[in-house]
Amino acid sequence: MLLKGLIKGLRIGLGSIIVFGDWATRPKPTLRSPEDQEKAQNAVNGLSLYQLYACPFCVKTRRAIHKLNVSLNLNDISKNQDHRTDLESGGGRIKVPCLKVEENNEVRWIYESNDIISFIEQRVATR
Secondary structure, rough: OHHHHHHHHHHHHHHHHHHHHHHHHOOOOOOHHHHHHHHHHOOOEEEEEEOOOOOOOOOOOHHHHHHHHOOOOOOOOOOHHHHHHHHHHOOOOOOEEEEEEEEOOEEEEEEOOHHHHHHHHHHHHOO
């Protein structure tokens, strides 16, 4: 029991350091003309990121999204049981980050931060 509490405390402490580091070193967002910004934002409509606030890979993914200067639905699975259930039933497992892609009446789930970042970068670049 003591070990569980120690591990949880360590995880929370490290998570707080990671989140602070992200805040302190956040990259500048991409600047675009209003028309190009609208196209970029439209390119990510229908995307939702399932995540945990202090997860290092989720922070990495959110930093990339911030740099691309687009907004996605952010679903924190620790704060909302419905998000956790949606991730498990739709994606097949509880693992974050995970990107839910809803388009053409289909849903697909993308795991792994690098794959998610590449997918969003390609989406934004081709619009």
